[in-house]
Amino acid sequence: MIKAVVVDDEPSNLVILEGMIQEFCPNVLLAGNADNGRKAEALIRETNPDLVFMDIEMPYGNGFDVLDKLRPVNFEVIFVTAFNEYTLKAFKYSALDYLLKPININELWEAVGRAERNIQLRNFDRRLEGFLQSMKKLSADMPKIGLPGKNGIIFVNVSDIMRFEANRGYTHIIIKDKSKIISSKNILEYEALLPANKFYRVHHSHLVNLAYVNGYQRGRGGYLEMEDGAVIEVAVRRKDELMVRLGLSPNT
Numbered sequence: 110m111i112k113a114v115v116v117d118d119e120p121s122n123l124v125i126l127e128g129m130i131q132e133f134c135p136n137v138l139l140a141g142n143a144d145n146g147r148k149a150e151a152l153i154r155e156t157n158p159d160l161v162f163m164d165i166e167m168p169y170g171n172g173f174d175v176l177d178k179l180r181p182v183n184f185e186v187i188f189v190t191a192f193n194e195y196t197l198k199a200f201k202y203s204a205l206d207y208l209l210k211p212i213n214i215n216e217l218w219e220a221v222g223r224a225e226r227n228i229q230l231r232n233f234d235r236r237l238e239g240f241l242q243s244m245k246k247l248s249a250d251m252p253k254i255g256l257p258g259k260n261g262i263i264f265v266n267v268s269d270i271m272r273f274e275a276n277r278g279y280t281h282i283i284i285k286d287k288s289k290i291i292s293s294k295n296i297l298e299y300e301a302l303l304p305a306n307k308f309y310r311v312h313h314s315h316l317v318n319l320a321y322v323n324g325y326q327r328g329r330g331g332y333l334e335m336e337d338g339a340v341i342e343v344a345v346r347r348k349d350e351l352m353v354r355l356g357l358s359p360n361t
Contacts, residue, residue: 111225113160115142116149116175117189118167126162126189126212133214134221146350149175153184160185160224162208171305173241181234185224191297205240254302256282256290263290267307271337273299273316285321287337309354311343319354 113130117123123142130137140156143149145167153161153175163172163186176182188200188207200207206220206227227233254270255262269285275296282290282299292299300310310316311333324334330343333351343351 110138111136111159111221111228112140112156113137113162114140114149114152114156114158115162116144116152116167116172117142117162117164118144119164120144122164122189122210129212129214129217130162130221133218136225137221145346146171146175150178153179158184159228160187160221162187162189164188165190166300166310173305176237180237182237183231183234185228185233186237187220187224191301200240204236257292257294265290267303268318268320270303271318271321272335272339272341275314283337283339309347309351311341311347311351313344315341317341322355325355325357 115123115126115130117126123144127139127142130139137160140158141152143152149161149163149167149172161184163175165172165188172188176186186205188205189210189212190207191210206223208216208220252266252268253264254267255264257263265282265284271283271285273296274281274283278293278295280292280294280296280299282292284290296310296314296316300308300316303316307320308316308318312330317333317335321336322333323336325343326332326334326340328343330345330348333341333343335341
């Protein structure tokens with residue numbers, strides 16, 4: 110039997126994935142679940158699993174942050190993600206496995222089969238290092254991003270993008286010169302595409318470039334003061350991670 114744990118910050122996703130594993134992967138024994146980075150790290154240390162189904166974006170550290178704290182990693186990981194082609198390229202280059210949401214039963218079954226074979230090799234940490242290097246290269250290779258506007262594609266320097274704001278099915282993209290581009294892509298797609306060390310989604314409607322944060326106002330979650338004058342609410346569950354990203358104490 111393969112001892113496994115599931116990490117996902119969405120309760121409905123946890124229920125669905127655990128149900129699928131129990132029904133279609135009889136060789137997998139579930140040993141627990143976690144809904145944020147801190148709990149995931151503690152759970153993995155406690156249960157010593159063979160396999161972790163790991164969501165990427167969640168409170169208190171994303172999936173890569175968790176793995177970095179646990180290195181060298183001596184278990185297999187299947188990433189469960191809504192990320193798009195940019196990040197998936199890095200997965201493919203480094204032979205890391207992933208499942209795209211919503212999860213397909215056949216893909217789950219095949220991924221578990223590959224994990225079972227890889228568990229014997231005990232080489233996940235080496236492949237993880239390859240992934241991290243690929244991510245750095247892909248990030249460096251993406252100085253510009255194509256933003257679909259009303260009349261076609263507009264290419265903008267990633268460093269010039271100040272923030273993204275979800276608005277009724279569209280995404281408003283505010284540029285350094287305070288111009289605005291309206292895109293039909295949702296904000297989650299941009300979150301997946303852009304470098305996680307530079308952009309952070311502080312609220313379900315706001316993805317910000319941390320380089321343009323001018324200040325932070327205390328509060329339950331607090332508020333960010335942006336360079337363009339915007340004041341953006343910070344979701345309570347994202348506050349601690351934001352403080353870490355800004356080099357501040359979570360108790361700030």
